[in-house]
Amino acid sequence: MDNQGQAYWKATLGLIRNVLIVWFVVSYGLGIIFAPALNSISLGGYPLGFWFAQQGSMYIFVALIFIYAKLMGNIDKKFDVHED
């Protein structure tokens, strides 16, 4: 693979890694592992850990996909591999 191609793949994997970190922290971290600790905090009548597990994580998943799609589009343009 040429240098340009390697750099593109490196940038792609970096973005995927960053999104996966947020994905993991929100769902498995705040929603499961730290949920018992967060439940002492209340958010709009919800215990916070319960809220992340049954509401918040899903909103953040939606946001993550659109953020990923946007940033990935930027990477494609930067390395001139985009369509059209």
Added chain:
Amino acid sequence: MGLQAMTYFVVGLTFAIYIGIAIWARAGSTSEFYAAGGSVHPVLNGMATGADWMSAASFISMAGLIANMGYGGCLFLMGWTGGYVLLAMLLAPYLRKFGKFTVPQFFSERYYSNGAATVGVICLLAASLTYIIGQMTGVGVAFSRFLGVSNTTGVIIGMAIVFMYAVFGGMKGITYTQVAQYCVLILAYTVPAIFISMQLTGNPLPQLGLGSEYLDTGHSLLNKVDQVVTELGFAKYTTMTRGSQLNVFVYTFSLMIGTAGLPHVIMRFFTVPKVRDARSSAGWALVFIAILYTTAPAVAAMARLNLHATVNKAVTQPRETADFFAPENSIKYDERPAWMQRWEVTGLLKFEDKNGDGRIQYYNDKNPPAGAVAAGWQGNELKVNNDIMVLANPEIALLPNWVIALVAAGGLAAALSTAAGLLLAISSAISHDLLKGMWMKDLSESGELMAGKIAMACSILVAGYLGLNPPDFAAGTVAIAFGLAASSIFPALMMGIFSKTMNKQGAIAGMLSGLGITMIYVFAHKGIFFIKGTEFLGVFGGKPSFFFGIEPNAFGAIGAVVNFAVAFAVKNMTPPVPEEIAAMVENVRTPRGAGAVTGGHH
């Protein structure tokens, strides 16, 4: 109009709409079938994917299970949404660039062999068939209630209707029909939830209502649910887990990677016009899925509270003076509401007067509260199948007949659209990938179509038969299907894209061992091919969930780990991947040059 007539009317009307749209769309263009989404706005495409994805498990079964599982129900909520993030980033854009139409076709090219494609078909069949068993369970619940017949008869009627729908209708793949189905199912889910949220909290948004104040009591609704269920000896709603924390963790993970490995979901992203669209269309699909999934926890908690309030008047009395065990607070069986009588016909709701007082006592007799013992309660007298909760919910809340009828139509839309999608995946895998592609290359086009229909009919018979004695509740069975996809297809797709060195021997060995070990664990608990009486837990010491307390439904994540490990071990012992395959993988990683999809049929 009576409830029965209203139900026939609304269900009939929605079917007329689907068929009408199908005829109209067909007249417009015949190429729509494979270009699903080609000329359609991404938002509409997202709705269609939502209808494809949300099945009887999401619509009919899930909230009932959450009502029973409390906090632990989050494994369904996060598991069945979080997988879309993986799908959008790890698979969809690359599979789109690859430009083949089915998962077995991808395996046959990337792993340069018919063997890999055959193993892929086996994995696809195992996951899809199990998935359809879950749909049959859900369809059976819906039909038994709305036709007033036993659950067994309901499943058989469901088999006939799914068959006609999938074989003769061929509506699947026509995006606008699925958009209509999405609209029906999402209205059917949210309208009753809004009504009930208004009744209980005054807040029309169920997502906020769940945390809002319950009937001017000064306590939030969740707090009220916690109080009621703990009074009656059940585990605290907002903190109860499903087995250990480890089990919840592994179960969620299994559902997430299963989402990204299910053939009928992946297929939708093969056919979008551009790689760029494959990324964002996963986002739009998740938006429309999340509307239902964020409503579900509210439906669950509110249904649980309303059910308790129906049979025990202490629920609605002021907290300080309420006595859950006062004899007059348990309702008399003879004065039970009409909805309970309607569900008793199906056999999915049962009452047994253990203490002979003619009243219904509903509590946790495994952990009886002191008050129940003192009051002379002789055990829990009401059995409510989890799968009826969503369908019964508007009846429990005494909502108007048209809302109850709408929910029936929504449940059927969810079950039929997904069952049809899965059957299409099965029939194309057998008739196109297996027969036409490998075994009988001179098969005529009509022969291929006939083989596909026979495959569909056989799948429905097998799934319907097993659906009569399902291995679990609808959502539980579907979770097993996700586990099978997670342990076999997902790792092979991942390695096909992210490893340039993975060879066919590694991929085949990985898929077989991942699927094999997951099947052994599941069948040990649920019976060989889910046939009752063939469980072989005794071989492993007889203790359920013997592997670190992980349920069979969650084992797919472990199977996936085994798959990866075996694949890399075998790869290192066998000849390396040919150079042209490595070059192909490199090419798949960049979006530019994505051509039209090839390898379709018919």
